[in-house]
Amino acid sequence: MSEVVKLTAYLDGIGLIGPGLDDWPAARPILAGTVPYETRPLTVPAPQALPPAERRRTGLAIKVALAVGQEACAHGQLDARQLAAVFSSSGADNDNCDALCKVLASEDRHISPTRFHNSVHNAPAGYWGIASGAMTPATVLCAHDGSFGAGLLEAMAQVAVEGDGTLLITYDMPYPEPMHAKRPLPAAFGIALALMPTQSARSLARIEVSLADAEPDKLAEPELEALRRAIPCARGLPLLQAVARGTSEQVILDYLVPLRLAVAVAPCR
Amino acid sequence: MNSLWLSHFTAASCLGHGLEPTHDALRQQRGGLAPCAFETVTDLATYVGEVSGLDESPLPASLAEYECRNNRLAYLGLRQDGFNAAVGAAAARFGRRRVGVLLGTSTSGILQTEQAYRRRDPVTGALPDDFHYRTTQNTYSVADFVRSAFNLEGPAVVVSTACSSSAKVFAAAARMIAAGLIDAAIVGGVDSLCLTTLYGFNSLELLSSEPCRPYDADRNGLSIGEAAAFILLERPADSLDADAVLLLGAGESSDAHHMSSPHPEGLGAHIAMAAALKAAALQPADIDYINLHGTATPSNDAAEGRAVAALFGDTVPCSSTKGATGHTLGAAGGMEAVISALALQRGFLPGGINTRCVAPDIPIHYLTANRQASPSRVLSNSFGFGGTNCSLILGRAA
Numbered sequence: 001m002s003e004v005v006k007l008t009a010y011l012d013g014i015g016l017i018g019p020g021l022d023d024w025p026a027a028r029p030i031l032a033g034t035v036p037y038e039t040r041p042l043t044v045p046a047p048q049a050l051p052p053a054e055r056r057r058t059g060l061a062i063k064v065a066l067a068v069g070q071e072a073c074a075h076g077q078l079d080a081r082q083l084a085a086v087f088s089s090s091g092a093d094n095d096n097c098d099a100l101c102k103v104l105a106s107e108d109r110h111i112s113p114t115r116f117h118n119s120v121h122n123a124p125a126g127y128w129g130i131a132s133g134a135m136t137p138a139t140v141l142c143a144h145d146g147s148f149g150a151g152l153l154e155a156m157a158q159v160a161v162e163g164d165g166t167l168l169i170t171y172d173m174p175y176p177e178p179m180h181a182k183r184p185l186p187a188a189f190g191i192a193l194a195l196m197p198t199q200s201a202r203s204l205a206r207i208e209v210s211l212a213d214a215e216p217d218k219l220a221e222p223e224l225e226a227l228r229r230a231i232p233c234a235r236g237l238p239l240l241q242a243v244a245r246g247t248s249e250q251v252i253l254d255y256l257v258p259l260r261l262a263v264a265v266a267p268c269r
Numbered sequence: 270m271n272s273l274w275l276s277h278f279t280a281a282s283c284l285g286h287g288l289e290p291t292h293d294a295l296r297q298q299r300g301g302l303a304p305c306a307f308e309t310v311t312d313l314a315t316y317v318g319e320v321s322g323l324d325e326s327p328l329p330a331s332l333a334e335y336e337c338r339n340n341r342l343a344y345l346g347l348r349q350d351g352f353n354a355a356v357g358a359a360a361a362r363f364g365r366r367r368v369g370v371l372l373g374t375s376t377s378g379i380l381q382t383e384q385a386y387r388r389r390d391p392v393t394g395a396l397p398d399d400f401h402y403r404t405t406q407n408t409y410s411v412a413d414f415v416r417s418a419f420n421l422e423g424p425a426v427v428v429s430t431a432c433s434s435s436a437k438v439f440a441a442a443a444r445m446i447a448a449g450l451i452d453a454a455i456v457g458g459v460d461s462l463c464l465t466t467l468y469g470f471n472s473l474e475l476l477s478s479e480p481c482r483p484y485d486a487d488r489n490g491l492s493i494g495e496a497a498a499f500i501l502l503e504r505p506a507d508s509l510d511a512d513a514v515l516l517l518g519a520g521e522s523s524d525a526h527h528m529s530s531p532h533p534e535g536l537g538a539h540i541a542m543a544a545a546l547k548a549a550a551l552q553p554a555d556i557d558y559i560n561l562h563g564t565a566t567p568s569n570d571a572a573e574g575r576a577v578a579a580l581f582g583d584t585v586p587c588s589s590t591k592g593a594t595g596h597t598l599g600a601a602g603g604m605e606a607v608i609s610a611l612a613l614q615r616g617f618l619p620g621g622i623n624t625r626c627v628a629p630d631i632p633i634h635y636l637t638a639n640r641q642a643s644p645s646r647v648l649s650n651s652f653g654f655g656g657t658n659c660s661l662i663l664g665r666a667a
């Protein structure tokens with residue numbers, strides 16, 4: 001098959017959290033280049049949609065995932081219960097992973113039940129279901145540094161094949177030492193995209209994704225580029241930059257060597 | 270959905286390496302669970318389904334950076350039943366970019382990390398130099414390993430939704446093929462024994478002290494197993510043998526209820542099974558056998574049983590094969606798809622073993638003995654922590 005397959009969806013909502021990028025409204029002018037980027041520690045809201053008992057059990061990755069997912073739904077005025085969900089992350093609750101490994105390496109291997117159920121890669125998806133009430137399909141992916149691309153490709157395939165509005169939620173968080181030395185992720189980060197099969201009054205842009213060979217686009221702002229390189233889900237930033245600029249353009253996103261994703265972005269308004 | 274062909278498949282579990290020993294064990298109702306003596310675990314009174322020979326089977330030098338129990342198990346699986354050659358032929362036929370790799374795992378190579386933590390530098394706390402995160406612990410490791418082993422260049426991903434992981438890969442691969450991104454996919458799952466799951470399920474008081482007894486009135490928890498299951502999924506050939514096995518439908522849902530307990534009424538399970546039937550354009554009466562998730566925990570079997578009874582009544586023969594294999598977690602969906610494919614091809618319904626007295630409060634038709642039959646269509650359930658559900662429907666070509 002020589003024809004390039006293109007998957008199309010309409011981007012109706014965006015959620016974003018990262019250091020110096022508090023949310024999409026704050027990040028948009030920064031990515032567009034009209035407001036300077038200033039790095040600072042990120043603040044992540046507690047997931048108020050969860051019952052208090054569940055909220056207390058959530059670590060940083062879960063908080064980030066829920067925050068960006070909720071922001072994207074609110075932005076697009078979408079009901080999460082009507083959307084399929086695709087979660088993608090290189091790790092999950094990395095603090096929890098470290099804590100479990102420390103206990104399991106000790107004399108007393110008794111671990112807490114909460115630590116165990118939070119250790120699954122799909123813990124954020126589980127909490128998302130509890131918080132949103134969505135009984136729709138939710139998948140949870142990992143492709144190491146290609147996790148954003150893998151998530152975007154699966155979400156676009158869901159929209160194209162199933163015809164379902166699909167919420168892509170990508171997130172990462174740092175490991176504490178000693179894992180940090182082996183997998184240095186500098187900060188937590190999250191990007192959520194609400195991808196719809198048809199255009200609505202709230203559609204921000206039409207996006208078209210295909211497999212490609214070209215080198216991934218870089219960001220001109222050095223500190224943002226450093227985030228893009230260092231954090232798997234931040235490799236989606238060139239797509240958000242194109243949306244922030246409001247111009248029609250094609251960006252190349254990282255995926256798996258030698259494959260990349262070409263994303264054509266056309267503003268809807 | 271358009272049907273897809275399981276053109277080649279294989280599995281390794283405590284039942285044996287490959288299809289023939291797996292089939293023999295099922296036919297003889299012989300399980301592979303044994304008292305847990307895994308690694309340094311001496312304090313858990315439970316049974317495990319351990320795959321034999323992994324400790325003596327290092328990876329070849331060309332793939333040494335992937336060295337961990339999970340990838341050893343994957344490598345074992347790839348070399349069975351002509352699977353290697355089948356992937357090579359598919360890559361030659363379709364192109365290396367047109368063969369995807371979509372695999373499920375829950376714990377990946379975490380055992381490597383657990384062991385590395387024991388060898389932390391006593392002064393600095395640093396992990397040892399020979400610990401490689403990306404190629405072992407990272408959840409993507411096994412798909413990366415398989416993609417590298419076959420020198421493939423197409424899309425690849427790990428689905429990690431706990432115990433539904435390697436069922437959901439069928440749905441994801443079907444979407445990729447339907448979208449035209451790939452022509453074939455290696456799907457399935459690999460999950461291996463580790464301390465996290467043994468001590469984790471122990472912390473939840475979900476480990477049985479005997480070989481697990483799915484759907485028994487006195488079921489008292491699960492037995493953990495490990496497995497590698499691989500399936501080559503592609504569009505059906507123009508002419509298929511009658512015993513060719515097809516993926517007819519897949520259904521996915523979420524419980525939206527609790528992190529480690531299923532929806533008590535099995536609502537999420539019901540939605541997933543109904544969605545699979547809809548995708549396959551089938552009615553409940555079209556299903557000849559259900560391979561249950563059937564973990565043998567009190568809550569799973571009660572909830573799943575309610576959902577099955579609500580949708581299928583008490584006429585469709587059902588069983589859980591986890592009494593034989595143990596719960597292979599992220600590999601369970603793939604393992605049980607292979608068992609379902611064997612049932613279709615070789616004409617039998619596997620009775621669930623270890624179950625002495627079928628729970629009288631679960632009104633389904635639970636098989637405890639094998640049955641000679643000619644099933645045309647089977648449904649396989651896989652559910653997991655976080656309330657994730659996936660049901661697959663497989664059928665014979667004719």
